[in-house]
Amino acid sequence: MPTEKTLNDLFLDTLKDILFAEKQILKALPKMARAAQSEEAKAGFLQHRDETQGQIERLEQVFGLVGKPARGKTCEAIQGIISEGEEIMEEYKGTAALDAGLISSAQAVEHYEIARYGTLKSWAAQLGLDEAVALLDANLQEEIATDQKLTALGEAAANPKASRQAAE
Numbered sequence: 759m760p761t762e763k764t765l766n767d768l769f770l771d772t773l774k775d776i777l778f779a780e781k782q783i784l785k786a787l788p789k790m791a792r793a794a795q796s797e798e799a800k801a802g803f804l805q806h807r808d809e810t811q812g813q814i815e816r817l818e819q820v821f822g823l824v825g826k827p828a829r830g831k832t833c834e835a836i837q838g839i840i841s842e843g844e845e846i847m848e849e850y851k852g853t854a855a856l857d858a859g860l861i862s863s864a865q866a867v868e869h870y871e872i873a874r875y876g877t878l879k880s881w882a883a884q885l886g887l888d889e890a891v892a893l894l895d896a897n898l899q900e901e902i903a904t905d906q907k908l909t910a911l912g913e914a915a916a917n918p919k920a921s922r923q924a925a926e
């Protein structure tokens with residue numbers, strides 16, 4: 759009989775998934791900053807790159823709390839979301855719609871992260887890992903704040919008058 763998997767296993771597997779995802783995001787954000795046309799979008803992507811570095815460090819602490827090595831596990835979902843973003847960079851290069859497209863990709867990333875951190879946080883609570891709850895919540899709150907900033911940036915980028923003003 760196969761050994762029965764527990765919520766502990768699921769927690770660890772999902773932690774590995776988000777560690778892998780954050781490392782991919784860390785590499786993608788500077789590319790998105792280079793591609794973006796507006797200064798606000800560029801600055802936003804770079805700021806979140808720095809936050810992402812801190813999030814990876816918090817995840818490493820969570821691995822430490824459960825006594826496991828901080829090792830990622832391939833996350834196909836984030837690879838798919840990032841490659842769609844790369845497609846937008848190529849296909850919309852030099853167009854007025856580029857930033858709106860980049861921001862929409864970034865929001866898909868944030869929503870993936872929010873889903874993961876929300877789940878991990880509630881599992882950590884069920885497992886009685888109070889310190890992990892605090893660390894995961896810190897990451898979750900940064901993702902939520904980033905998503906809200908992106909909504910505001912996206913509204914400006916999708917509004918031709920606002921993006922013209924931003925370019926002046």
Ligand SMILES: [Fe+2]
Binds near residue numbers: 780783810813901
């Ligand atoms: Fe993140």
Ligand SMILES: [Fe+2]
Binds near residue numbers: 806867871901
């Ligand atoms: Fe994020």
